[in-house]
Amino acid sequence: SPDRMPYHRRYRRDSDAYRFEDRSPSFGEDYYSTRSRNWRRSRGREQHRPKKYPHHYWRRRTRSCSSTSSRSQQSSKRSRSVEDDKEGHLVCRIGDWLQERYEIVGSLGEGTFGKVVECVDHARGKSQVALKIIKNVGKYREAARLEINVLKKIKEKDKENKFLCVLMSDWFNFHGHMCIAFELLGKNTFEFLKENNFQPYPLPQIRHMAYQLCHALRFLHDNQLTHTDLKPENILFVNSDFDTLYNEKK
Incomplete structure (x- = not known):
């Protein structure tokens, strides 16, 4: 009888009939009423049968849940790290990552505009960069955009760095903080000067x-272009591999 036909054959045939046969306005109501009774009868016979699942079904489910839990923990960890203090500075710690690329390994300074941190750039062979993180404040964010435009122009005009201006390697917006990598x-x-008790530089230097x-x-x-902020803090040595005690006897 039709009730004893395999499930997939019985309902596939009925489904095809419903899809292609000519239907009257009342056909849908009669169709679902009949099929609902058939389904309840079939369901009543099968409800006491033990469900059998392949062994790999549970392995997949377990692995999927574990993976989802891991992703959730990583996401919550990232969410906790994105916070600002009351002045608008990004709260960042050693070991934090930005853009899944820059790993913070140290602090280089902090000022009115924001802060500068030392990072490892994992997208460029783990090279070291100075990352300037601007406050999440509108006026500083707009000033940073202007600075980025100027730095782009400098990089375009001096690709080989013959004119000794600091070069920008990357920039991005991190949750409202404009970030510039140098x-x-x-x-x-x-x-x-401070490390040498403010003794003057030798004249040749x-x-x-x-x-x-x-x-x-x-x-x-x-x-x-005009600099507008020339001061000793904005003039940097290429590296710090030199003796800071050259003037200690004066």
């Missing part, structure tokens, strides 16, 4: 630094 340089001239500074400023002016 090559990692050494101490600034103010830090160097002053002459050499002044020449490089004028060389960089001329490049900026030739491209209709």
